[in-house]
Amino acid sequence: MKNISVYLPKKDYLNEATEYYIEMLIGGIDCDFIGYFYSLKDIKHHDNVLVIDAKSLVFIKLRYPLKRVITWYQGVVPEEALMVFESRFRYYYWSFFEFISLKLSSWNFFVSTAMVTHYQKKYRIHITNKTIIPCFNKQMNKDIIYETADKYKYLTFVYAGSLHKWQCVEQTLEIFKRLNDIHSDSQFFLYTFDVEEAKKMVKNIGVKNVTISRSSLEEIDYKISKCHYGFLVRDDNVVNNVATPTKLSTYLSVGTKPIMTNVIHDFESCLNLSNAVIYENMTSIDNIVKAIMTNYNNGMSVDDLVVDYETAFSDYYNRKHYQNIISKISL
Template sequence: MRAFFYLPESAMNEATEYYTNLIIKAFEGYEVIISQEPFIEEDVDVIVTIRVADQNELKYQNKHKKYFFVNWFQGIGPEEYELLHNYTLRSKLGKAYLSYFEKKGLKKTDLCLFVSKEMERFYKKKYDLKFENKSLIIPCYNKALDEASFLVEKKYENFSFVYAGALYGWQCIEESVQIFKKVYEFDQSATLTLLTGQKREAEELIKKYDLKNVTVGFVKLEKLQDELMKYKYGFLLRKDDPINNVATPTKMNSYLAAGIIPIYTDVVKDFEEHINLGDYSLKYRIEEDTLLEIANKIITFNTKSINVEEIKRIYKENFDKYYSDHKYIKLIQDKLMILSNKV
């Protein structure tokens, strides 16, 4: 049997490469064809896409053949479009347009790869669809646990914070730096590093909030984990809305893989169901906890000593159960076994 992966260059980055390679590994026994072009000239049985819009670009040599479609649904695109365009009338029209193709794609796809169970619930409710046995849940991640990161000298002794990624408002960057400012006012040994390509925006934030002990840095993706392992805490705050409810931000995976203690919120439903950090959980709710309350709780937590072996064991359990290549490859293969009897 043959599987055709349509992976256009515009869709590929470090996160999508890891995810698609995971899917490809599951196609053991298949002849896998990887293409950046949407032309399906080969006699293939399975077509794999990683964006809903990519299904519309495909051009078939044999239009009458029954293909089995697999698609990775990375996020709820129409709602993200509306948010990024500030909920204007034009954005609402764009949302309606995108929703039409999204629903069409969901109905067309024979195996839907969702990043969370909440995403499946969202689509069921929004489009009144039933997925039954045509869906799998695989969270977004791209890093394995680096056990050496727990042994970095003075890692858990320094009062160090990091924020890695873009500085968009919906990622609660302003709330993050304000919390840090309140922590710094209590303890001037606290440091914050903003690892981002948006240097100008970062410097504007520093000036806006008159931040001290905050530095701006940037490292290439292939060196990011080496940099992250230096820090004790990492900011991953989100607000309670459907976009964040269904997401599984790779930042959580990156932080945990580097031995960082994440400062996060309870709105990511899949993390609520599957991430368990035990005594090392710094989880809050922006809608209920004030920024000062969050800062005070972090200050209190920082008085505790870190048992390196214990935190490493807890993190490893999360990787074994949640960020596990073996687990998801097996789940996909089980679905493909059923598929092979249908195509």
């Protein structure tokens, strides 16, 4: 049997969500997995190598032109670089690697149909050697949903993650500020490793009832599960259009209702959530708050919510389903 390894340029490229996704891919591929490697010289005799960025593929191909390399595209790096750094150089730098990778990769894993459409339009190519699997790193946890069902009585909100520009954390805080002005008993729990930067944001916006802290991976799911609503606010741009943030699977897995913009294209086309607050891009903050309060005041059935979210995990977030698809790939 052929073997496969994972090449990462740095050890810190591997986090919980990335490792979950990689293990799902590797678990489906009909090859012997021989581990993670961080040096090009160590993969010389490996039959197949999985990489998680376009540049890694190019470097492997320069050293081992005949090596079979499989690429997972987590996001549109050139557009992210342009957004964060406002650098045309970084945009073209990463676009070069992206284009070469799409041409030379033995197989491509994309996180959304929208991502495939983006690449085909941007580079005027037709991609056939592909599998589309959304980003997720959780499975349904009904026990914790019922255990924390009291949360649905309260206006508690959560955001857990980075403060990158595309995460729209400032806009999220503005939404909560308006809601808290009306309902002073509402609470917002913001979990991030960038605690000081988050405190600056909260101070600049002048919002109250926000608790900012770090959380370990072992504790974060339970902390999220104790909150009624989870924010997934996004602007309408290509970075967000093609993404499938893991945050949604985390929220749904523990019964935290998502509040999200309808700009993530595959979420719009692949999911039909009843227990969520989903609003149009450019909706005013006042109308977003009204939508949240309408959802809250209408009440809910925990059993109905569980059925709603179970549907998402039986189809869109079904690990076994994707591994079955992967098993049919011929490497």
